Amino acid sequence: MTTQTPDTQSNKDRVFIFDTTLRDGEQSPGATMTLEEKLQVAEILDDMGVDIIEAGFPIASNGDFEAVVAVAKRAKRSVIAGLARAIPADIDRAGEAVRFAPRGRIHTFVSTSPIHLAHQMRKTQDEVIEIITKTVSQARNLIDDVEWSGMDATRTPLDFLARCVDTAIKAGATTINLPDTVGYAVPEEYAAMFRHIINTVPNADKAIFSTHCHNDLGLAVANSLAGVIGGARQIECTINGLGERAGNAALEEVVMALRTRADAMPYHTEIESTHLARASKIVSAASNFPVQYNKAIVGKNAFAHESGIHQDGMLKNAQTYEIMTPESVGIKETTLVMGKHSGRAAFKDKLRELGYELGDNAFQEAFVRFKDLADRKKHVYDADIVALVDDESGSADDRIKLVDMEVVSKTGGTHRCDMTLSIDGETVTASFDGTGSVDAIFNAIKQAVGKEPHLVLYAVDGVTGGTDAQASAHVRLEMGGRIASGNAAEPDTLVASARAYLNAYNRLLIDRGQAAQGAMAG
């Protein structure tokens, strides 16, 4: 059977993307995917232009074999690879699975480092060389596209590694992968390893060199890029950085780093980056691995800005704080998250988006209320801001203001409210019991103001979800034949209720044109 190897000779700056989400990614504890899920992942990888999809380890189980066959049968553009140890049965099984693909690859690997040779393989260096010759030749007899990996290459003496690579190329390997299996390398060293091997091995130009980096020290992406700078032209990676232990290099990160910093790294991939966000979601759902909020490129916060200075800059020109556009990775738009660090520029922009044009004083008052709310609430949603702007309580013109309030409630016992109000600038305190907390609060207000408006309506709505959600309280009062309504929104239902009552009462006073004390005196 004949397959094509990606051709680097025509474009020396092209970096091939080898995705191993379905193989190394699935090795993440708990990330096992069903056949259907694997097909869904493979489809988006193929659609986005991944050059090689490692679809599984066919000898591992019948399920893995069937998955590689199914992915191979549906492949459109991507080469489909199957992993195999340096064992004849593994290689036959991988060959059997990938032959269903328009273009298949056998990826065979063997340990090369002293610690692996002594303890994992229990073989001498000479025995490993013999194994490489036999197994790579066996694979080449089955298929033209053969990748050989030296497991634990980064902890292997360079002279022996060069001998292994030379042997693999002579036996017919077309791709040579030098993995940082345990995530031990640092970038300069990894780049130097590729340079050394490529410059030392006589037939190095007959193969494409490949990186495969693990993230044990958080260096997988940096090492992969360093490998490319050192001469590698294939990067093995996974969506969301899924993979054994701390994971592999994240595909979305290497692709966007190469694209965004083409000035510093003059290489390119053929990945259609607008598929990245969707691919991340599909893999997260299939593997049951949530994507951390601050994950580069595809995390929920990757294009979200909360702080006022950044939001102000973003509103002036997005390039002040974004080095790539959200659209370029398939995210609809940048989000300016309203929170305690937001400033006036973002608040004004948000109000405009919500359909509010406030005058200067009303805007300043609303901004102060917003900051106060954001200090107390983790998430300030649009609905919170609408409630806050519509809440006209607490205005500077109010004659009765809430200064302080303490409510004590006992199951099956009394409900007591101690309250301090400012009435026309004078401090007035009141304490009252009620049949419930709200009843005690309203009674305390009535005691402080000395007048008994009739409560026509009291209602509370949750503005948004969660235990820190704002409560929006509505109160309607009637006094002397006049009716006034008040609203207030607060994270604390009881405070919202007190403020809504006072809001309505203040309106009654304005309507009646009376001094508060006068109203109290009746």
Ligand SMILES: CC(=O)SCCNC(=O)CCNC(=O)[C@H](O)C(C)(C)COP(=O)(O)OP(=O)(O)OC[C@H]1O[C@@H](n2cnc3c(N)ncnc32)[C@H](O)[C@@H]1OP(=O)(O)O
């Ligand atoms: C760095 C990597 O990511 S490598 C890929 C790791 N992925 C996996 O292991 C997932 C799939 N694995 C499996 O399903 C199983 O391990 C199998 C089917 C491959 C093998 O299962 P078993 O035959 O029961 O062997 P087991 O897993 O216990 O041990 C691994 C054996 O493979 C040998 N081995 C490991 N790597 C290689 C290799 N590259 N070439 C040849 N033999 C190898 C080990 O020395 C050990 O052999 P031993 O039993 O003679 O000591």
Ligand SMILES: CC(C)C(=O)C(=O)O
């Ligand atoms: C099989 C090889 C490429 C591997 O996964 C590793 O070394 O991490």
